[in-house]
Amino acid sequence: MFDGFRQIYSEIPYILSGVGVTLSYAVIAVIFGFWSGTLLAVIKISNSCILRSFGSFYTSIFRGTPLLLQLFIIYFAIPQILGIGISAFMAGIVAFSLNSAAYVSEIIRAGIGSVDRGQYEVAKVLGCSRLQIMGDIIFPQAIRNVLPSLVNETIDLLKESALVSIIGEADLLRRANIVASEHYLYLEPLLVAGACYYTLVMILGIFAKLIEKKLSC
Amino acid sequence: MLEINKLSCKIGEDRILNSISFKVLPGEICTIIGGSGAGKTTILRILCGLEQRFTGDILVNGDRVRKGANYFGLVPQGCSLFSHFTAVDNVSYALRKVKKYPKARAHAIAAENLAKFGLLDKLTSYPSSLSGGQKQRVAIARTIVMEPKILLFDEPTSALDPEVTRDIIEAIKTLSATGIPILIVTHDLPMARRVATHVIYLDSGSIAEDSGAEEFFSNPRSERARRFLSENIQPC
Incomplete structure (x- = not known):
């Protein structure tokens, strides 16, 4: 095995540079997924029946079909309908963000539900607007309550980003595969990629713990 | 009346x-x-x-x-x-957001009212570290500051x-x-x-x-x- 590592030693920086690609997918999709998921959560608890139905329908579609299928539809089928090409990067970001939004919206909806309704009512009696109550009182507590679930979702997203390797994006996994097929050695490059994913997830876990500690009161 | x-x-x-x-x-x-x-x-x-x-x-x-x-x-x-706010922030929140008082003024009024209820040493405490009676007094202060x-x-x-x-x-x-x-x-x-x-x-x-x-x-x-x-x- 050590001999195998020696053989691919010069290729390791190439595999490691995939970390940036993987991270760029994860970070951008987490940001878009979080904000669109939040918007979707607000839609789901709105007074409008139409908006609520839209929210439920959206979630059912994105939770009810495989992420890989969604990625294929965005990368292959949308250009077929619209007649315009879409880059693998863009397709990945759009698919991951839309998919993540569905899951995040459910997490945040549960978080909002976990905050004592009495606080909402007190703030209302004090004269605060609905926006102030949601923004200052309910939302920060909701996020604090569901932080572990949001971290799980981020970890999932980071790992699922490996799916873009299927549509040709040179992420961590794809680079490991390229090196593997060049050297006819599979274990070593895949172990390097695995170690990278694992390290990223561990670092994310440490960050999450720090944030959780900061938010706890 | x-x-x-x-x-x-x-x-x-x-x-x-x-x-x-x-x-x-x-x-x-x-x-x-x-x-x-x-x-x-x-x-x-x-x-x-x-x-x-x-x-x-x-x-x-x-x-x-x-x-x-x-x-x-x-x-x-x-x-x-509000469990993510300190006692003084609980009391000053509506003063700032509804009455639009500057932060320092809202804080001073909140501190003064909490002091009236014997909570001057609890200004920066979170609700989770207050006793039932202290929480009740913070809740009263939060209400009366809005006059x-x-x-x-x-x-x-x-x-x-x-x-x-x-x-x-x-x-x-x-x-x-x-x-x-x-x-x-x-x-x-x-x-x-x-x-x-x-x-x-x-x-x-x-x-x-x-x-x-x-x-x-x-x-x-x-x-x-x-x-x-x-x-x-x-x-x-």
């Missing part, structure tokens, strides 16, 4: 309140007592604007009100402090030990001495007896008795009130 005329509330098929009328005068501490489901809390919810399904008139100092937010201050059951015209308490002594209950009663009496009408909903009859100047006994959404506290507890007029007292009151 708070004046309620023919207040009725029907939610679905349930008639919660049945044409009730009463007054709370300045400096009066009125307690509404009654069994579970008598409609006590619904009265507070209507006054605060949290329940809109009602008919009847609510007048504060002669002005008819529809939405209570500007007139009524509510100290809810269980306090409902409501009528003060409402929903079960202020539920789940508090006797010593803390005594402190809260003293706090309520001190507030009443400023002349603000106070309305308390409670099932804690010993507390009601110690604090009230005026008692309303509510039974199945109707006022069964409305009288002075002394008279109510020593010689209730209605048979229903007499039975309720004999079943519920503990020696205090």
